[in-house]
Amino acid sequence: MARPPAAHCMGVGRMHLPDGIVPVGLALAGYAATGLLTAFALSRIRRLPDPRAAVPRAAMLTTVFFAGSLVAIPVPPASVHLLLVGMMGVSLGWFAVPAIMVGLFLQAVLFGHGGVTTLGLNGLIFGLPALLAFGIWHLAGRRRPDLAALMAGGGAVALALALFATLVLAGLPATLDAGAERLALRALALAHLPLILVEGVIVLALVRVLRRVAPGLAPHG
Secondary structure, three states: OOOOOOOHHHHOEOOEOOOOOOOHHHHHHHHHHHHHHHHHHHHHHHOOOOHHHHHHHHHHHHHHHHHHOOOEEEEOOEEEEOOOHHHHHHHHHHHHHHHHHHHHHHHHHHHOOOOOOOHHHHHHHHHHHHHHHHHHHHHHOOOOHHHHHHHHHHHHHHHHHHHHHHHHHHOOOOOOOHHHHHHHHHHHHHHHHHHHHHHHHHHHHHHHHHHHHOHHHOOOO
16 A cells, blocks of 8 residues: 555565565465455355456456556555445456456556555455445445435445554564554555545545446446
């Protein structure tokens, strides 16, 4: 996500955990958890009336996620980039999980954005918020579409930030100054507060535009 101003967190590539930032055991647990999450998402996809119908949209949005979340915007004392997980969750539903995993894998392999050993943990940081956005939209999108879109986009960023901070703190070596790390994470959180609103507006704009110009492609609550 962002580069905090100090300490161990300086090694974190934006909101993607890089290789070597967490213990091996935690990285393996991340792979196990994300594997289960992806398997569950795929099982739900197979239950859809026509799973193949959503594949072109999933492919297109995977490309948008892959490219869009690579762009960094300097917000002192950190650099922020769009996460787009709310957009993915609202637009793709369960398809968001495998789509995000493909995007994260390509970012790690092609650009070193995140790590291969931490791909499982990064999958949780991005996948769970996407499902939160999907859940919010599914529950409230039909009755209060504008509010649901804002909450889905903003809530997804807030959850991603909380997961990121939790995993960084959980992986801290005992030799490091925990106080300095918490300070760095606070700075990171402050830098990303505007992103909560920005991504909420992105999801709101997406929903409104699709309903106006392509109702068939608009996500339904």
